[in-house]
Amino acid sequence: MSKERVTVIDIAHAAGVSKSTVSLVLQGSSLVNEATRAKVNAVIRELGYVYNRGAANLRQAKSKIVGIVVNDLTNSFFAELAVGVDMVVQSAGYVQFLSNTGESIDRQREVVASMREHGISGLIVSPARGTEAADFKSLTNAGIPVVIVVRNIPGAKVSSLVSDNLAGASAAVEHLASLGHRRIAFMGGFANTAVFAERLGGYRDALAKAGIAFDDDLAVATAPSRAGGVEAVGRAMLLADKPTAAVCFNDAVAFGVCDGLRARRLEPGVDFAVVGFDDVIEAESAVPALTTISVDPQGMGRRAAQLLLKQINSGKVEAEAIVSAVRLVVRQSSGAGLDTTARRAVS
Amino acid sequence: MSKERVTVIDIAHAAGVSKSTVSLVLQGSSLVNEATRAKVNAVIRELGYVYNRGAANLRQAKSKIVGIVVNDLTNSFFAELAVGVDMVVQSAGYVQFLSNTGESIDRQREVVASMREHGISGLIVSPARGTEAADFKSLTNAGIPVVIVVRNIPGAKVSSLVSDNLAGASAAVEHLASLGHRRIAFMGGFANTAVFAERLGGYRDALAKAGIAFDDDLAVATAPSRAGGVEAVGRAMLLADKPTAAVCFNDAVAFGVCDGLRARRLEPGVDFAVVGFDDVIEAESAVPALTTISVDPQGMGRRAAQLLLKQINSGKVEAEAIVSAVRLVVRQSSGAGLDTTARRAVS
DNA sequence: GACAAAATTTGGAACGTTCCAAATAATCAT
DNA sequence: ATGATTATTTGGAACGTTCCAAATTTTGTC
Numbered sequence: 101m102s103k104e105r106v107t108v109i110d111i112a113h114a115a116g117v118s119k120s121t122v123s124l125v126l127q128g129s130s131l132v133n134e135a136t137r138a139k140v141n142a143v144i145r146e147l148g149y150v151y152n153r154g155a156a157n158l159r160q161a162k163s164k165i166v167g168i169v170v171n172d173l174t175n176s177f178f179a180e181l182a183v184g185v186d187m188v189v190q191s192a193g194y195v196q197f198l199s200n201t202g203e204s205i206d207r208q209r210e211v212v213a214s215m216r217e218h219g220i221s222g223l224i225v226s227p228a229r230g231t232e233a234a235d236f237k238s239l240t241n242a243g244i245p246v247v248i249v250v251r252n253i254p255g256a257k258v259s260s261l262v263s264d265n266l267a268g269a270s271a272a273v274e275h276l277a278s279l280g281h282r283r284i285a286f287m288g289g290f291a292n293t294a295v296f297a298e299r300l301g302g303y304r305d306a307l308a309k310a311g312i313a314f315d316d317d318l319a320v321a322t323a324p325s326r327a328g329g330v331e332a333v334g335r336a337m338l339l340a341d342k343p344t345a346a347v348c349f350n351d352a353v354a355f356g357v358c359d360g361l362r363a364r365r366l367e368p369g370v371d372f373a374v375v376g377f378d379d380v381i382e383a384e385s386a387v388p389a390l391t392t393i394s395v396d397p398q399g400m401g402r403r404a405a406q407l408l409l410k411q412i413n414s415g416k417v418e419a420e421a422i423v424s425a426v427r428l429v430v431r432q433s434s435g436a437g438l439d440t441t442a443r444r445a446v447s
Numbered sequence: 448m449s450k451e452r453v454t455v456i457d458i459a460h461a462a463g464v465s466k467s468t469v470s471l472v473l474q475g476s477s478l479v480n481e482a483t484r485a486k487v488n489a490v491i492r493e494l495g496y497v498y499n500r501g502a503a504n505l506r507q508a509k510s511k512i513v514g515i516v517v518n519d520l521t522n523s524f525f526a527e528l529a530v531g532v533d534m535v536v537q538s539a540g541y542v543q544f545l546s547n548t549g550e551s552i553d554r555q556r557e558v559v560a561s562m563r564e565h566g567i568s569g570l571i572v573s574p575a576r577g578t579e580a581a582d583f584k585s586l587t588n589a590g591i592p593v594v595i596v597v598r599n600i601p602g603a604k605v606s607s608l609v610s611d612n613l614a615g616a617s618a619a620v621e622h623l624a625s626l627g628h629r630r631i632a633f634m635g636g637f638a639n640t641a642v643f644a645e646r647l648g649g650y651r652d653a654l655a656k657a658g659i660a661f662d663d664d665l666a667v668a669t670a671p672s673r674a675g676g677v678e679a680v681g682r683a684m685l686l687a688d689k690p691t692a693a694v695c696f697n698d699a700v701a702f703g704v705c706d707g708l709r710a711r712r713l714e715p716g717v718d719f720a721v722v723g724f725d726d727v728i729e730a731e732s733a734v735p736a737l738t739t740i741s742v743d744p745q746g747m748g749r750r751a752a753q754l755l756l757k758q759i760n761s762g763k764v765e766a767e768a769i770v771s772a773v774r775l776v777v778r779q780s781s782g783a784g785l786d787t788t789a790r791r792a793v794s
Numbered sequence: 795g796a797c798a799a800a801a802t803t804t805g806g807a808a809c810g811t812t813c814c815a816a817a818t819a820a821t822c823a824t
Numbered sequence: 825a826t827g828a829t830t831a832t833t834t835g836g837a838a839c840g841t842t843c844c845a846a847a848t849t850t851t852g853t854c
Contacts, residue, residue: 105508107810118834123812133832148585151564154501154510155810158839161452163501165565173533174728179526186520186547190554195561198545200533207537214542217498218512238495327732359734381521385673387706454840465804470842480802502840505809 106149115143126151157219164194166408167215167223169208171251173200175325175352176380177397178226181249184401185224192409201228209235216244222408226250229293233257245411249404252294252421259411259420261404265295268393268426269302270309272347272375275391275428277310279436281373285318285343287332288325288353296321296349299377303347324349329356330363337364345373345434351380351392358388358433373434388432395426453496462490473498504566511541513755514562514570516555518598520547522699523727524744525573528596531748532571539756548575556582563591569755573597576640580604592758596751599641599768606758606767608751612642615740615773616649617656619694619722622738622775624657626783628720630665632690634679635700638668643696646724650694671696676703677710684711692720692781698727701737705780720781735779742773 108126112119117136124132125140132140143149157163168185170178182198189196197220199211208228215223216238222245225236233256236246246258253260269286276284286303289296304314320335322328329348333356336343348354354376358368366372369388376383376392383390403424411417430436455473459466464483471479472487479487490496504510515532517525529545536543544567546558555575562570563585569592572583580603583593593605600607616633623631633650636643651661667682669675676695680703683690695701701723705715713719716735723730723739730737750771758764777783 105810109810119810120812120834120836121832124833127812131832136832150589152505152566152810153564154504154566155839156812157501158499158505158810158841159812161839173526173530174523176521176523176526179520179523182545183520183547183549186545190546190558193561195544195546195558195565197542198529198533199537199542200530202530211537211542214540217500218542219499219501242497325732326729330732330734355729356732359732362734382673382702385677385703385706387677387709452840456840466840467804467806467842468802471803474842478802483802499840502809503842505811505840506842508809 105152106147107152108149110147111140111143111149114147115140163219163221165197165218165220166194166405166412167197167199167212167220168225169199169201169211169215169223170226171201171203171208171228173198176382177350177352177378178250180380180397181226181401181404184398184403185405186401187398188402188405188409192405194409203228205230212236212239216242220244222412223247224249224404224408227253229290240417243417245408245417247404247408247411249400250295254294257419259407259422261400261407261422261424262295263395263400263424264426265298266302266305268377268395268428269299269347270306271302271426271428272377272393273303273306274310275430275434275436276345276347276373276375277306277312279345279373279434281345282312283315283318283341283343283345284312285320285332285336285346287320287336287346287348287357288322288328289349290324291321299349318343322353324353326352326356326359329353329358330360331356333357333360333364343372345375347375348377351376351378351383351390354390354392354433355382355386358386358390369433369435373436375434379429383429384431386433391431391434391436392429393426394429395424400424452499453494454499455496457494458487458490458496461494462487510566510568512544512565512567513541513752513759514544514546514559514567515572516546516548516558516562516570517573518548518550518555518575520545523729524697524699524725525597527727527744528573528748528751531745531750532752533748534745535749535752535756539752541756550575552577559583559586563589567591569759570594571596571751571755574600576637587764590764592755592764594751594755594758596747597642601641604766606754606769608747608754608769608771609642610742610747610771611773612645613649613652615724615742615775616646616694617653618649618773618775619724619740620650620653621657622777622781622783623692623694623720623722624653624659626692626720626781628692629659630662630688630690630692631659632665632667632679632683632693634667634683634693634695634704635669635675636671636696643668646696665690669700671700673699673703673706676700676705677707678703680704680707680711690719692722694722695724698723698725698730698737698739701739701780702729702733705733705735705737716780716782720783722781726776730776731778733780738778738781738783739776740773741776742771747771 108119108122111122201208224247226249248260252262320332322332361368376390379392379394455466455469458469548555571594573596595607599609667679669679708715723737726739726741
């Protein structure tokens, strides 16, 4: 077994029909007679035929393949985003190329080019830092829809789906202020990214609205990781006028901040309030459970995929910019009592 | 711009050569004259030609595409595994289909079939629970190499790459026993999986070797997640004769155990020793840093990919079973002092 | 300048599908 | 039965590449 590939012609011979008829059956056409359809299907099973999509694509030039490239799959936010995409892509009968760039622009360029050669009919990308609008020009010129997620690229004429970073950070600050905090830090994140700028912007806005002066020392930028959170809390606690609360760039940073606090014998949620951003799955089961801004990465992945599929099917590539609503989820880490289910709509 | 696809024939015309010559240039053949090569390459750039791998595959039947399917991308162990695979696959000029099954056998069957139709030339799979040896028969019959990772499937005639679960759990127990613990629990994991059986086996072996009787109450099976860890510690602490240490099914469980301990005002690494399994990235930066069995998922991903590529290139599909060595990484959570770098080879 | 040898180039014929236009078969109304 | 409809089936000709065998050009030798 396993010598030659079984082809549509083999099926045709064995079933005593023409290859055209077999093709019709394959695509579930209603033109073909019920009896022949059954016969052909039987032979297909019997000979163990497997459809060759490559050949089909060659003829029809529309491929049931999409690409997804993320900047850091190691980060569970992006892993969940990918899972969300996977879900809808899969049930639409598509299959996805997935690649990780690890923030490398070069890798990103390579994998996008490679995916293009392989004939993707759409691309979802969470761009590496430093990606420029021009980097997707060639795709869009070819009429291949592109959806940018998470990080927006100013000036790119493609669809985007980002979360409402401004409103989210703003709500976090407002929440902390309402609990009486005045020295609220902003911790973590690389300063030269759009997402950072937006979240920091929301933080400043809300501070102003609460009548609290912005203090440059309280905005401590570090890597957007758990280790970065540890570092941030270390730096902030060196200040003469220490903060009593922090809104963090993301949940990973927030977990790091909790770690750093405990290393200093401070109990997060009791001695110091911390709010995260993203609401990754661990946020709920951590101790203390993390108060955070829920952006539902999996949902974002699903929506991005739906948007992409819509564009693929509708032929026209009309850029659409969606900002995804976000909500504050109050849990223990901000010290606001034990009601895990309290939630407030934000945007 | 962007009306018709630019093809090899267009290039040929524009460069004043035949399509065969263009094809030769494309594959970097040494047969073609340096001057013509330059000319052709210039035209290729000028017209913005993009190679159509689908068409090429059709002719040559070998595809520069591999598939990877994992059972839970949300789990950072698997996300890292995927990143490892991605790295070597990418630099070998391949591109990968990646799909998540979420432990669904049906999804797994579907995506594998779909990938097959798309012409993958190899598959790496971390099988969903309940996968049977027969499920990959059709792939291997067609001469497509398959590498099973993480969870072995008894009886499957394909290559596998799993970590040395027995030696790992054994080393963890030995470590705890050497610190004076006698009531050592085994926490987390679904009881009906091969990995669970192996780790529990290692636990029992080491217990016996240390002259400690196995106590059924101390083996508490739960979901292999953070929440499962919280649950496990909850159940164990109900016992009259409480444990003083635990080796956990994996790091996620271990983190949950730490959470659960803290919720009971016990400090992990001080009042109770915990050892994880996997050594995910967070293990190092958590507080307390987690003593764990390092299996280096990214490294496993890389090795799996290398093994697969080797098999793809060598044509022959000779099943190979690799068990990947594992080592104990001693950090704070087991209460063995503060030397983070202490490490011991295990298998 | 003629011949052989080496280097380079080149037309088809694949690869496995889908599509089109046209052929054939079945059904219907008269 | 007969012609008109309608339902089904069917041969090529694509799609964009690679491969083969053969043709052509260049180079080398005497």
